[in-house]
Amino acid sequence: MKRIFSAKTQKRKDAKVELFKLRNYAIKIFKISAPLRLCAFAFISLFAFATVQAQIAVKGETVWTMAGEPITNGIVLIKDGKIEAVGAASQIQIPSNYKIISAKVVTPGLIDAHSVIGLAGYLNQPQDQMQIETSSSMQPELRAIDAYNAEEKLIEWVRSFGVTTIHTGHAPGALISGQTMIAKTFGKEVEDVTIIPTAMIAATLGESALESGGKSPGTRAKQVSMLRAALIKAQESIRAADNDKNKNQNTKNSGGNKNSPANLNDSNPGAKNPNSVLKTPPTPAYQSSPGQQNQNESNPSSDLRSDMMQKVIRREIPLMITAQRAQDIMNALRLAKEFNIKIVLDGAAESYMILDQIKASGFPVIIHPTMFRAGGETENLSMETASKLKAAGIPFALQSGLENYVPKTRVVLYEAGIAAANGLSRRDALAAITIDAAKIIGLDKRIGSLEKNKDADIAMYDGDPFEYTTHCVGTIINGKVVSEIVR
Amino acid sequence: MKKNLLSFLALFLFVCSLYGQEKPTAFINAKIIPIVGQPIEQGVLIVQNGKITAVGDARTVRLSSDVVQIDVSGKIIMPGLVDSHSHIGEPAGADGSAPIQPDVRILDSVNPRASSIQRAQAGGITTVNVMPGSGHLDSGQTLYLKLRDDANTIDDLLIYDKDGKYMGGIKFANGTNPMRGSGGFPGTRAKSAALVREQFIKAREYREKIQKAGKDQSKLPPRDLAMEMLGEVLDGKRVVHFHTHRHDDIMTALRLQKEFGFRLVLHHVSEGWKVADEIAKANVPASVIMIDSPGGKLEAVDVRYETAAILDKAGVLVGFHTDDYITDSRLFMRSAALAVRAGMTRDKALYGLTMANAKILDLDKRVGSLEVGKDADFIVLSGDPLSVYTHVLQTWVEGRKVFDRTDPKDYLIAVGGAGATNDKLIHISCFDDDFGGQK
Numbered sequence: 001m002k003r004i005f006s007a008k009t010q011k012r013k014d015a016k017v018e019l020f021k022l023r024n025y026a027i028k029i030f031k032i033s034a035p036l037r038l039c040a041f042a043f044i045s046l047f048a049f050a051t052v053q054a055q056i057a058v059k060g061e062t063v064w065t066m067a068g069e070p071i072t073n074g075i076v077l078i079k080d081g082k083i084e085a086v087g088a089a090s091q092i093q094i095p096s097n098y099k100i101i102s103a104k105v106v107t108p109g110l111i112d113a114h115s116v117i118g119l120a121g122y123l124n125q126p127q128d129q130m131q132i133e134t135s136s137s138m139q140p141e142l143r144a145i146d147a148y149n150a151e152e153k154l155i156e157w158v159r160s161f162g163v164t165t166i167h168t169g170h171a172p173g174a175l176i177s178g179q180t181m182i183a184k185t186f187g188k189e190v191e192d193v194t195i196i197p198t199a200m201i202a203a204t205l206g207e208s209a210l211e212s213g214g215k216s217p218g219t220r221a222k223q224v225s226m227l228r229a230a231l232i233k234a235q236e237s238i239r240a241a242d243n244d245k246n247k248n249q250n251t252k253n254s255g256g257n258k259n260s261p262a263n264l265n266d267s268n269p270g271a272k273n274p275n276s277v278l279k280t281p282p283t284p285a286y287q288s289s290p291g292q293q294n295q296n297e298s299n300p301s302s303d304l305r306s307d308m309m310q311k312v313i314r315r316e317i318p319l320m321i322t323a324q325r326a327q328d329i330m331n332a333l334r335l336a337k338e339f340n341i342k343i344v345l346d347g348a349a350e351s352y353m354i355l356d357q358i359k360a361s362g363f364p365v366i367i368h369p370t371m372f373r374a375g376g377e378t379e380n381l382s383m384e385t386a387s388k389l390k391a392a393g394i395p396f397a398l399q400s401g402l403e404n405y406v407p408k409t410r411v412v413l414y415e416a417g418i419a420a421a422n423g424l425s426r427r428d429a430l431a432a433i434t435i436d437a438a439k440i441i442g443l444d445k446r447i448g449s450l451e452k453n454k455d456a457d458i459a460m461y462d463g464d465p466f467e468y469t470t471h472c473v474g475t476i477i478n479g480k481v482v483s484e485i486v487r
Numbered sequence: 488m489k490k491n492l493l494s495f496l497a498l499f500l501f502v503c504s505l506y507g508q509e510k511p512t513a514f515i516n517a518k519i520i521p522i523v524g525q526p527i528e529q530g531v532l533i534v535q536n537g538k539i540t541a542v543g544d545a546r547t548v549r550l551s552s553d554v555v556q557i558d559v560s561g562k563i564i565m566p567g568l569v570d571s572h573s574h575i576g577e578p579a580g581a582d583g584s585a586p587i588q589p590d591v592r593i594l595d596s597v598n599p600r601a602s603s604i605q606r607a608q609a610g611g612i613t614t615v616n617v618m619p620g621s622g623h624l625d626s627g628q629t630l631y632l633k634l635r636d637d638a639n640t641i642d643d644l645l646i647y648d649k650d651g652k653y654m655g656g657i658k659f660a661n662g663t664n665p666m667r668g669s670g671g672f673p674g675t676r677a678k679s680a681a682l683v684r685e686q687f688i689k690a691r692e693y694r695e696k697i698q699k700a701g702k703d704q705s706k707l708p709p710r711d712l713a714m715e716m717l718g719e720v721l722d723g724k725r726v727v728h729f730h731t732h733r734h735d736d737i738m739t740a741l742r743l744q745k746e747f748g749f750r751l752v753l754h755h756v757s758e759g760w761k762v763a764d765e766i767a768k769a770n771v772p773a774s775v776i777m778i779d780s781p782g783g784k785l786e787a788v789d790v791r792y793e794t795a796a797i798l799d800k801a802g803v804l805v806g807f808h809t810d811d812y813i814t815d816s817r818l819f820m821r822s823a824a825l826a827v828r829a830g831m832t833r834d835k836a837l838y839g840l841t842m843a844n845a846k847i848l849d850l851d852k853r854v855g856s857l858e859v860g861k862d863a864d865f866i867v868l869s870g871d872p873l874s875v876y877t878h879v880l881q882t883w884v885e886g887r888k889v890f891d892r893t894d895p896k897d898y899l900i901a902v903g904g905a906g907a908t909n910d911k912l913i914h915i916s917c918f919d920d921d922f923g924g925q926k
Contacts, residue, residue: 122782153788157780353905373812374908382903406783406813414779417875418818422902468824468875487792 055079056479057098058458059089060106064427066435066449076106078456081479086450101481103473105465107430108450109164109457111437112412113366113397114320114346116171117154118183119147122408128152131171131402133178137211138230140312141304142178144169145197148190150183154409158400159185160487161413162459162472165195167441171402172204172322172347175223176230179308180320182441184457186482199441200320200344201308203227206328207377224331231339234309318342320366324377326350333361344440346399349381355392364395364440367432369410370418372401386432387423397437398429417466426466462486510553511535512886515545516560517867521857522841532564534863537885542857559867563877565837566857567613567864567884568819569844571774572728572754572808575603575816580619580627580658586665586672587686589657589720590712591627593619599638600911602900607816608634608890609901611866611879612809614646614845614854621660621730624673624683628716629728630655631848633864634882636889637911646850654849656752657720659683660730661739662786680739687747690717726750726849728774732757732786741769752847754808756798757790763801772804772847775839776813777822792829799835806843807836817879817901824873837872 056078063074065086075092077084085092094100121128130147133139148168158166169180180199187193205223217223311317321332324347336343345351345365349372351358358365367385374381382388389396398419400410412433420429438448447455456479463470475483511533519530521542531548533541541548550556576597581588597617607615613634619626631654632644645653661679668674673682693714700706708714719725727749729740737753744751753759753773759766766773775795782788799805807822809815814822823836831839845855853862863886870877878901882890890897899907 122780122788123785124783125785154780154782350905371815371818373815374903375812379908380903380905382907384902384904403783406787407779407781408783409780411779421876421878466875468821469828469873471828 054099055095055097056456056476056481057094057100058106058460058476059100059102060460061104062106063450064105064107064430064434065451066108066431067451070427074106076450076456076458078458078476078479081456083450083452083454083456085452101460101474103460104463105461105470106450107162107459107461107465108434108448109455109459109475109477110162110412110433111397111441111443111448112158112163112166112168112400112433113437113440114180114399114401115158115166115168115409116402117158117166117400117409118149118152118168119144120154120171120402120408121149122153122157124405124408131169131177132173134174137174137209137215137217138176138226139174139178139305140176140201140308142170143198144179144181145190145194148181148183148194150187150190150193155185156483158409158411159475159477160472160483160485161411162461162465162475163412164457164459164475164477165438165441165443165447167199167437169199170202172202173208173402174204175209175217175226177202177204182443184477186477186480195443195446196441198317200318201312202322203319204322205331206323206325208322208324220328220331224335227335228338230305230309231313231335231341234306234313235339237306238310238313312341313339315340315342318344320344320346322346324349324368324381326353328377329354330357333357333363336361336363347378347401349378349385351394352382352385352388353380355388355394358389359392359394364397365389366397366399366440369399369401369412369415370422371410371415383418383422386419386429390424390428395436395440396432397440398432413465413472417468420466426464429466510555511540511551512555512557513541513550514557514559514564514867515550516558517562517564519857520563520565520837520872522566522838523856523858530564532857532865534865534883534886537863537887539857539859539861539863541859562880563868563870563872564857564865565868565872566841566855567866567882568611568840569806569842569848569850569855570607570612570615570809570811570816570819571752571806571844571847572776573607573612573615573617573811573816574620575607575615575811576601576617576632577603578617578619578630581623581625583670585670586623586667586682587625588623588627588713589625589686589716591619593617593627593630593655594641594653597630597632597641597644598910599641599644602908602910603811603816604634604638605890605897605900605911607809607811607819608636608882608884609879609892609897610809610815610817610819611868611882611890612816612819613864613866613882613884613889614848614850616656616728616808616844616848618658618728621658621664622667623658624660624665624679625686626658626660628655628725629658631850633862633884634889635884636887646853648849656726656728656848657716658728658730659740662730662732662736663784664730676736676739680743683743684746686713686717687721687743687749690714690721691747694718694721720749721747723748723750726752726847728752728754730754732784732790734758734761736786737762738765741765741771744769744771755787755810756794757787759803760791760794760797761789763797763803766798767802772806772843773798774806774808774844774847775822775826776808776810777825778814792825795826795836795839796830799831804843804846805831805835805839806847807839808844820872820877821875824875827873833873840872 058076060074063071073089075089076086116131119131167182170178182196182199183193217226321343323329323332343363347368348365370383398415400412416429416433420426435448438444458476460474461470462473471486473486514532519527527544529545531545578593578596580593581591615632616629618629631646638644648654666673673679696708731737731740732755751771755776756773778790781790795805809819823840827836842855845851854864865883866879867881868877880892
């Protein structure tokens with residue numbers, strides 16, 4: 001059996017223990033409040049994760065590019081935050097001024113196709129739980145960017161396992177809980193990290209989104225009825241606006257948010273090529289101030305709710321519909337067909353029961369975490385669902401999902417490992433948290449694989465990434481080393 | 488007539504199976520990890536009548552002529568896993584009426600047919616401490632169970648001590664979970680400790696009254712189930728399984744132990760790494776939970792993968808637990824593997840899944856290792872116990888196979904799927920195999 005830790009690694013770990021002890025000591029002495037404690041931690045963290053600005057050459061005994069076969073003794077050159085070149089060591093000359101980082105296994109930075117971290121804080125107290133708002137069962141106007149805490153501890157946590165991009169936002173549990181966003185996992189403010197501010201609209205069908213005490217929706221049929229009513233209202237608003245424009249001979253296109261993964265080469269949702277609904281042009285980083293952001297909005301009216309539903313009708317933004325039971329998944333597909341909208345199926349515990357219908361729809365699936373607990377509407381979930389979707393040719397990704405207790409978040413690396421132990425090939429399992437996840441969130445031109453001109457997002461491991469006893473030894477985002485913790 | 492014959496056959500087979508195999512069975516050619524002693528590359532394990540009769544190297548262990556041989560080449564055999572803290576069987580102990588309820592038995596609450604028990608078998612767990620929850624300072628008595636197959640009633644799973652009493656401990660908790668702040672429940676940590684001390688002092692007085700009464704029945708105090716039970720705790724007959732996360736809560740548990748002298752096991756110990764030396768000095772074992780990420784509750788924000796390794800290095804006896812449903816019984820070995828990821832040695836991590844927990848449950852003479860004379864509780868693995876790709880292929884309890892991954896019904900339990908979480912339908916007939924688990 002190989003030795004797990006080098007002496008250096010152990011030393012580093014010991015140092016980290018000391019750091020924790022020191023911090024704890026400081027807390028004891030000053031009896032500082034919880035928020036202050038977080039600040040103190042962040043402050044210490046700044047020193048711990050000092051970023052490296054130099055150009056970098058990453059050498060890997062195995063480099064999983066996810067764009068072709070893995071390379072033995074490969075090199076990834078990084079320049080100005082982008083990947084400059086990828087290839088075998090025999091073919092790539094490392095410029096002399098490049099800092100060399102070596103690892104046993106190198107993969108693209110991992111992508112968590114559906115999370116709630118940044119909104120659902122690790123303390124799990126009312127003041128840090130921003131993933132769901134309960135005053136109304138349909139609130140598509142709630143923006144994830146207005147709630148995202150880029151320095152939340154769980155973001156740092158998943159980053160230390162190699163996760164570089166998360167699709168996160170409002171949680172399942174309401175008929176429409178709000179918007180989702182896509183962010184890199186390193187940066188101080190939401191403006192620094194966001195790639196797509198409004199990625200999808202989070203909807204939920206089934207038991208977990210039922211209201212009680214006479215409030216709607218109280219049944220499955222009511223859930224669909226309410227969604228249909230909202231979509232019909234959006235259709236009519238669009239029609240009315242178009243009529244007005246025709247009257248005014250205004251030919252200006254109503255436009256839309258071009259930063260959404262829904263700007264897809266859409267054709268029809270039943271397209272034979274399942275990737276056709278997933279393609280999207282690369283989108284620039286979201287660096288703009290709120291004022292600039294408005295230029296991208298389609299002249300927002302005061303009815304923010306209807307505006308968002310109109311974007312769904314116009315196929316600019318997909319509904320991500322969390323549905324676990326087969327009947328709820330079918331409800332989602334029926335809805336998508338009726339309104340010709342884009343959807344992404346989420347959770348989908350019973351998806352293996354209706355593979356043909358899902359396949360025919362062409363819509364992708366973001367499967368529940370492999371280790372998700374079975375019970376209630378997920379009672380029939382299986383660790384083999386990923387392999388069954390793969391065999392059926394249905395595009396899918398894995399996710400960390402929503403956790404309301406302990407652990408407060410899962411780690412997609414682990415979830416993919418369990419999928420790999422249950423019928424999925426290691427390569428397909430890795431794809432489900434890299435390139436295939438990138439396709440579903442509409443960013444495969446930019447992230448998800450190690451290819452020239454893509455973002456330099458890289459994860460490094462000291463062995464098979466899926467093995468429990470392997471460590472993530474470093475994470476690079478946009479060409480910067482953002483985690484050196486051995487975890 | 489035919490029906491009678493069938494019934495007779497069924498009864499006969501059932502009785503046969505109850506008494507285990509008369510003939511010795513040898514599992515040959517596996518790598519054996521006995522936990523106590525070095526791993527054996529080419530091993531033999533012989534079991535008979537529910538006990539281990541031989542374990543050793545294929546070159547030295549002699550097989551008698553009547554032995555039934557089972558070839559398990561390329562596989563790994565290790566002891567059945569012992570889980571020192573679980574909630575399988577859908578147990579519910581104390582109710583909301585009071586914060587301290589030692590009179591409540593989890594015995595009266597466990598569903599022996601629950602699918603969670605089958606999932607534990609699929610995870611290689613053969614012995615388990617089923618506990619009530621942590622929403623009370625004391626939520627009642629716990630139960631040590633053997634996960635024998637086809638339990639019709641809870642009695643079929645019990646473990647009896649040498650006095651013929653079924654075994655179990657008692658569950659205590661401190662920190663935030665019991666701090667409900669109303670209905671007699673404490674609102675602060677100091678109040679939590681005060682309420683517990685008060686009850687133990689009462690129990691001491693109750694015990695003294697009984698001792699004073701001697702043989703004079705008329706002087707005995709009226710029976711009090713709660714006081715009787717805390718008396719057992721004070722007498723060291725019943726171990727306190729103490730749910731505790733934060734470093735100061737851990738120290739409070741140790742302080743109570745010192746004051747009242749009860750036998751203590753610390754459970755979860757999320758911040759145990761901060762007070763490792765203190766735990767070691769108190770000579771108290773720890774049952775550690777391995778959680779994917781920190782937080783989820785205030786007292787778990789500093790939970791660390793390194794806890795088990797740090798406690799072990801400090802000299803603490805370290806076991807692991809699933810806390811099922813918090814972690815999945817089918818993935819119990821993962822807990823040990825994550826501890827190795829964070830610096831624990833392989834041997835100590837595997838010990839923490841088996842012998843350490845056997846000691847924690849006072850069952851180390853019977854389970855936890857593959858040694859002659861111990862119960863024939865073992866698992867057959869497809870590979871390294873610490874690998875994510877390894878599956879439990881078979882689970883054996885007292886010489887009977889209770890899980891077999893090649894059996895479609897068992898496979899369904901192992902990976903999940905339609906009907907996997909249904910309670911088990913118990914059948915009596917041994918050959919009526921199509922009717923066992925699922926509809």
